Amino acid sequence: MFELRRALCALALSTTLGMSLSAMAADGDTLDNPRPLAGDVVLPLPCDGEMVLRYVYVLARGTLDDREISLGYSFSEGEAGYKQSFISGYRRDFINGQFTLDDLPSGWRKIIGPLLPKTDPATPLKPMLYFIGKYEVTARQYAQVMSQAQALASGEPAPACEVFEGVAGRLPKVRLSRFEAERFSAVYSAWLIKYYRDLLPISGRGKTDGDGGVAVVRLPTEVEWEYAARGGQAVSRQELEGRLFPRRIDGSDEDGPLGDWAVFNQVAGGTGQTARLMLIGTRLPNPIGMFDVIGNAAEMVQESFQLVHAGRLQGAYGGFVAKGGNYLEGEGTLFTGMRREYPLFAADGTEQSNETTGFRIAIGALSAPRSRYKELFEQWQQEGRLASLTDAIDDAQDPTKRLDTIISSSTDPRLQAELGLVNEELKRSISLIAQQREMAVGNLIQSSALVVETINNYNIRLTNLRKSQKQAADAKDEASARLFTVAIKNGTSALDGALAIYIDNLATGTRYTDAVIQAQLQRVKEELSHRPVLGKSLVARATLFVRHVGSYRQRKRADPPAILKELLTSAAQP
Incomplete structure (x- = not known):
């Protein structure tokens, strides 16, 4: 069945690749958004085009708060890439968004609001969002924006729109320099602010236009790019640490073949396929709906290149960074934390460009607009x-x-x-201690939820053993009845031990403030939502644990029989 699903997926992809130019041109939406998804938000482009974006969020207390994440990859000695660990080695960094839901234009709020975690005054964390391009910027989109450059600079009327024909317009824009990518961002930002300011997010919307930070188009930072490429909020903490983002196939617990998600050089694998740049949207999206984050065109990010030294970025700055690998790379070299350094200028002094590197955009704004000074100061x-x-x-x-x-x-x-x-x-x-305690609280809540799951499993086993013991006694099978009695004794001891661990965890929980407990419960709920089988059950158990911590904090003691009864009662509820 798994091979059949792969074959059907490959057939669907080949059908997409084989679409005729006339079929693509028949629907204008197909040009800029060939694979529509729930949660897509759109900014206009000159000449009736669209720039489609995906939302990414981090649960945080506010603008100053952030989340620690892993970047790069921890190579083992002897593993391919180990000798270049100083380029893409494992390191820690931090991520947060710049926008709250209230900062977004009304159209975006209607689309994104229902998809975000529910928050209220009782939940200390809220989603802080940023936005990144769903696709790599195409040659057509690049030409549409840059056609406005002269008119914006001179104040002259915008030129008449040209018809962009040919399948090449849907290819990622490559053969451009880092400076040209930044010029595109500047021209597009100026055009949006001039003609479509009301459609832009504003970081910290205030009473006047000058209070908040109006969103602008820019290259994503490396942290923004990699967190989103790894799957962002749509994957578990463990999956964020993986070499590649999760590639789920319905009906299977295994990742699907990378070729269904990425364009790369497969000749070495014996397929005979020629490596070439492909149209946007011909493969499957990553978990948050981004296409071609691995392979196809490599993508420039905002920062200059720095080496990795002792788990952090080293202090010298070099050329520009390209992320994700490109269509000439082999599968064995590709991973989500991949990065390359390219010079800003070629040997002849011209701006460096190549046929394998393009870019996607991000939407950024001021991190500290005047309207947020009070909030930032209080958090600081x-x-x-x-x-x-x-x-x-x-x-x-x-x-x-x-x-x-x-x-x-x-x-x-x-x-x-x-x-x-x-x-x-x-x-x-x-x-630093506060960060460590927050992580410890999150782990405590999750582990306690698993202890409750264990207690429930022990109780189910004991119930079955007691039934079997009664049946053996009724049948006058004394030998079997004795064996079941011993098993019941051992099972009861195991259940009591698990309950003792749970109560010890309650006592440990009281060492942390209620604010920290509540914030970490919110994060744990978000984390457990990515587990389709046990997630819902564990969320209920985690919530009950936090309530028991509150009771223990007030009473300074625990009532084991009452707690056990409540745990088993909650487990029996659907």
């Missing part, structure tokens, strides 16, 4: 405060605040400077 003030780590210290007793007071009241500038350095180091250390 809370960073590194000891009171945020424990309920035992209130805000007024926080030693970091007391140190602030001592510094401000001192008349010795030298002492002020010394104490200021000490206080900043103290806050930095507290912030």
Whole structure:
């Protein structure tokens, strides 16, 4: 069956590749969005074109909050690519979005709002969004935008639209330099702000146009590109760490062949296919709906290239970064964290370009618009405060605040400077501890949910054993009845042990503030939603655990029989 599904998928792809030019040109939407998906949002292009975008979000407390993620790949010694670990090696970075749902134009809110996690005043985290191109920018789209450059610069009327004919217009735009990609972004931004400002997101919408940060078109940052390429919010934390994004096929637990999702050089695999650049949208999308993130055209990002050193980016800056590999790469070299360095200029002094590298756009804005200053300042003030780590210290007793007071009241500038350095180091250390505690709380909630699942399984087994014991006793089968009695004793001991672990976890949970517990419960729910089989059950168990932590926090003790009864009752509910 699996091979049949692969064959059918390959047939569908070959049918797509074989579409005639007349069929593609018959529907204007096909040119810019050949594979429509739920959640697509659109910005207009000159000459009646469209730029289709996908949303990505991070659950965060606000603009200043962010999420730590892994980038690159951790090569093992002897593995292909190990000798170049300093290029695409494993490293940690942080990601957040710039827009809330309220920052979006009304049309986008209607499309995206129902697809986002439900939030209310009781949930401390909200989705912070950014937007990235669904497809690589095509030759047609590039020409449409750049045709406006002269008119925008001079103030003259826009030129008449030309008809872009030929299948080549739907190929990714390659043979352009990093500077040309940035010029495209600048021209497109200016055109949108001039003619379609009301259709743009505004970071921190305020009372006046100048309060918030109007969205502009730019290249995605490397972190934005890679988080989205790995699957962003649509995959689990473990899947985000993978070499390639999950490639699910209905009816199978295995990933499908990469060739169904990516255009790359398959000649080495014996297929005889010639490596060439392909039209956008001819393969399957990644988990958040982006096409061709692996293979086809490699894609430029915003930053200059830096090597990877000791799990971080090294301090020297080089050429430009191209992500995702291209159609000339072999399958064995492709992975989501792949990156290449190219010079900005060729040997003859011209701007560097090649036939394998293009780009996709992102939508960015100011990170700190005036309308968000108050929110940002309040979040910044809370960073590194000891009171945020424990309920035992209130805000007024926080030693970091007391140190602030001592510094401000001192008349010795030298002492002020010394104490200021000490206080900043103290806050930095507290912030690191806070991050570690948040991860520990998330793991505690998930593991406790699994303990409840184990308790339920033990109880089911005990129920079956008791039935079997009764049947053996009724049949006067004393030997079997004795065996079942021993098994029941062992099973009861195992259940009691699991319950003891659960209650220990309740006590551990009270060491963390309720705010941290609630925030991590929200993140755990989001994480568990990616598990189609156990996810719903574990979300209910995690929610019950957090409620039990609250009860333990108030009563300073636990009632094991009552807790067990509640756990088993909840397990019996659909």
